Amino acid sequence: MRYGFVLTALLLFCFAANAQNKPKKISPDLFGIFFEDLSYAADGGLYAELIQNRSFEYSPADNRDWNSLTAWKYQTDGFGYGIISVETAAPIHPNNPHYILLDIQDEGQKGVGLENSGFDGIPVKAGKNYDFSVFLNVISGESLPVKVALVDKNGKELGSSSFTAADKGWKKYAEQIHVNFDNDSAKLVLLIKAKGKVGVDMVSLFPEETFKNHKNGLRADLAQVIADIKPKFMRFPGGCLTHGDGVANIYRWKNTIGPVEQRVEQRNIWNYHQSVGLGYFEYFQFCEDIGAKPVPVLAAGVSCQNSGGTWKIGSTGQKGIPMDEMKAYVQDVLDLIEYANGPATSTWGAKRAAAGHPAPFNLEYLGIGNEDKITGVFEERFRMIYDAVHKAHPEIKIIGTVGPSPNGEDFEKGWKLADQLSVGIVDEHYYEKPQWFLKNTTRYDSYNRRRSKVYIGEYASWGNTLYNALAEAVYMTHLERNGDVVRMASYAPLIARIGHTSWNPNLIYFNGTKVFPTVNYYVQQQFAANAGDVYLPGMVKLKGEKTTLDTTAGTSVVKDSATGDIILKIANAGTTQISGQADLSAIGKLPESATLTVISDNPEVKNGADNPQAVLPQSSTVKLQKKWAFTVPAHSLTVVRISAGTVGKQK
Template identity: 85%
Template sequence: MMRKIGCIALLLMLAFAGFRASAQQKTDVAKPKEISPDLFGIFFEDLSYAADGGLYAELIQNRSFEYSPADNRDWNSMTAWKYETDGFGYGTISVETAAPVHPNNPHYILLDIQDEGQKGVGLENSGFDGMPVKAGKNYSFSVFLNVMSGQSLPVKVALVDRKGKELGSSSFTTSNKGWKKYTEQIHVNFDNDSAKLVLLIKAKGKVGIDMVSLFPEETFKNHKNGLRADLAQVIADIKPKFMRFPGGCLTHGDGIANIYRWKNTIGPVEQRVEQRNIWNYHQSVGLGYFEYFQFCEDIGAKPVPVLAAGVSCQNSGGTWRIGGTGQKGIPMEEMSAYVQDVLDLIEYANGPATSIWGTKRAAAGHPAPFNLEYLGIGNEDKITGIFEERFRMIYDAVHKAHPEIKIIGTVGPSPNGEDFDKGWKLADQLSVGIVDEHYYEKPQWFLKNTARYDSYNRLRSKVYIGEYASWGNTLFNALAEAVYMTSLESNGDVVRMASYAPLIARIGHTSWNPNLIYFNGTKVFPTVNYYVQQQFAANSGNEYLPGIIKLKGEKTVIDTTAGTSSVRDSATGDVILKIANAGNATLSGEADLSKINKLPKSATLIVISGDPGAKNSSDTPQAVLPQSSVIKLKKKWAFTVPAYSLTVVRISGANAEKRK
């Protein structure tokens, strides 16, 4: 595979360098048009263990004993925990709610140690498929304890392997009565992919236990309550222009009581309100709105929070199985308070540190605003009267109070149909700035619909393609998406943003396929689709340059396996050419670079190519990877690109003349 790609790069280099300008008439290059600078981003939803057990670096599962059969019929408050009496100690253990750390976090463990035995009595946690730890690294442990028996107690916390071998430990002594947070550092001496954490009380007594936590000391950007460094870095490497969060269906939830409320996800983690995940597991909301905003800032992506439009998901209660609607609306007498929550979010993100909600942001460690620009209201909702009434209330209030915020509406779950038409009609009535289209389709659909946005009315709402993907993670799927994405660039004046979905999924816990990135406890596996998305996001522009590339035998037909685009990044002056070929034959053509003044002698060439059925996975993580080289340039050149390939040429703008 490597030799094949190397030959492809050589073929391109020879073709580019060896072309002799003919006497043909110069390409008629039309005036550049402005396109969205925020075109390609990412969509994060907490499904497939994307947050807990995923991007959120917490290693303890069910750290606050809030799991229940409502999350998963096989779960309870002791899920992932084991009562530890190894060493012949004994006592009693119970789950209590009488005197919690905080009312928002009602469950805790009560241990009554009647004989500590040889090792102590306590708890063992198995993490998410085990806890991966590395020799020489430090791990930050914390726990809330409430000593109820009147005397201080010795405590040991240790990481052990499956056979009980100690990998690292720390000991401390509690103080007297009352809930108190204890923090320790555990230094690990041995590598292990499936460690367990053991917390032992080594004396007789009665103690409450809650919020047992373990983080790697090295999180992404070394934030406290931070993110898993390797997974966050792979996401950052996409170089997305924006990040949508906290999800799609997760946002409007499974019934009104399950609607995602942003205020429940900020502040000290022990005071946040956990809840059932619509994807049949649990949300600790340790990864909450503050952490989402912070991550966006860390990776240079604009934050795009999406809030429910006052209604629950139409598939609530599993009604998707019967095609019905489980959509319920927040009672109208409660909608004013809900609308205020939406306005408060804008203040939390953008208000001064002296404002009510800006103060809470500052208290979390970020006095400066997060510079929120976009706000989504609704997620592929069924456009009913219940929805319309509530959406109008929210839209009118936000538009009046914050005309600077770009509001993103919704036009249903499909690229056409009744909800799509009704959603667009409502957007026209309200003059909504942007609407959110979703579609998951076969790769052939993407190849046949490259002209979708050519005929869109430029005076209507702009488009955010919030969720899209072809059904698969093969190279052919990724290239079908690439062909389609070239048409999004050419229509970047109407398509404001686009994000492949879903973003990440934990192997063994996937709620949806395909995904852009897969991972387990120790490794991250970007798909071929990931590398295509990365090339478009990292090589985007804010000007579209029509007429630069001409394909031989090019036909103006909708059904095509090829797509090209030419964009300029005005900040750098760089010109980027993309040629996507999802067909089974080589593709040739010519490009006119004569309009670039002082054309540099060389450019960067990146090629993704291979067998159309190839896919990157945990078994073959590097089946298809981008290959980079440097090519010579001429003002006019011919090119040949291989079958089943994406070619990207980036021409430095250091000496380029910006055309206006």
């Protein structure tokens, strides 16, 4: 084996008589994911739409250099001419106010129209189909021939389709374009090939093949890499995005459902734009598709304390929704629960059913607030929301917040408020150096089990090297050990488009055509895919200086009750190999072998976009014995899964 891994034996499972060594139940939802639309994670990312600024709603409020024609070009290459303008007089819907008016006075040789460059170009593949649609309003009254084509940078046609627009009033036209050539940076051209006047809006292009083939769906390769983590839950849509840049920018879930042309687009707090084509229905649907419990997070009636661009801990840009509007806001929160769980005959359940999902989404968790500064303004509004939800839906597990840091004033005040209200779960966040994670592997050992449970909604060490990932792995064994108090944990952020990163590090990087998981991703994947619901203490005995091992190594053993499998993890962030032993005799008849997975390499080597194959998990089988002794390499994570289906199958 190329890592020089020596495993003469490995561990597991004996039950000690004393109480502290007895198995204990831990959260079955411990390891999940957190999605926030930053670094172009939604538009230009997970959302499969290939047209940028499809509804002409970009503005300088999003980005000082943007306007309604950002990513668009007026196309008159065939010597045609006319007038182009951005209008608002008669839109498709009041929620979607801007559209383009084309007044074609001479169609020329090719026609007059619009060209879109997508997100760093439009990637297309030969032999694949792409679903095009557009809303047109033929104002001039006569039918107009229309051609839509995908072209390369030199104007070579890669695929096209033609149709006739004939009606006054807004009408949706849909075509399928078959592509004959590969191209990573194509453009879409929409041409009107006759004199006339026409309104244009909602120009859209999707690959026919989306994740699970949903319409208005997700990018298949990126969604699959996320699904391959096998997360137990997904938190969405943020993050700071949730409580927004000022009260007017708070993320309102009702604005993100229904027909896409009727949704309310808005500025993204990360200084770009949200089409909200990836909205609450699509989030719930994705969770269902990948077997992850949905964990929506709503603003606690206040905006981000960093509103106005003051990104400092303790910033005071926090503003509250006016108290005379809070009753309606609280009702919005209650309506979300009905949207997710209510029968199809209920008001909001009917809207879910109309979108194609009559069955409930089985919402169990609901977050209120995101690392908010714990002020009087926050507390008053949080109490209102918490009391209303708790009274109307005691079955919902409410997740509170204790500020942006693992300690400090907001942390203490947040926990005090949680104690007063008996909040079931609180959300802790921390981004720290890898050494912090190695030095805090007893953080939850002494947490009071009678207080709120903990959700670590955002955490990461600062970097994507193997050392960063292993520091996180050592810490995660501590989370498993304390899975009775730590209910959930999710690395953050999840995904980032290369060239548009708002935050680093991230778990997964991508561009228009490829996806680059980091070594941190593979560590998260190993823990999520090999999670358990029972912790088995005292199984692993490491050799060496305890003080050294306590800050460089971590071990855990869990049982997955659904399968009966037992999983051992040994994380070694140190510079030398470590050894240990275990007694497997309590299992009875031992299985012949177990699955062994190792992540190990140079701790300074980064993978991801720059070097995607640098650090990959390597799997093999290992024979078992009743008396086990093991040695694991420096800078490694070792996972051994003993399948219940093999127990007792001996030669």
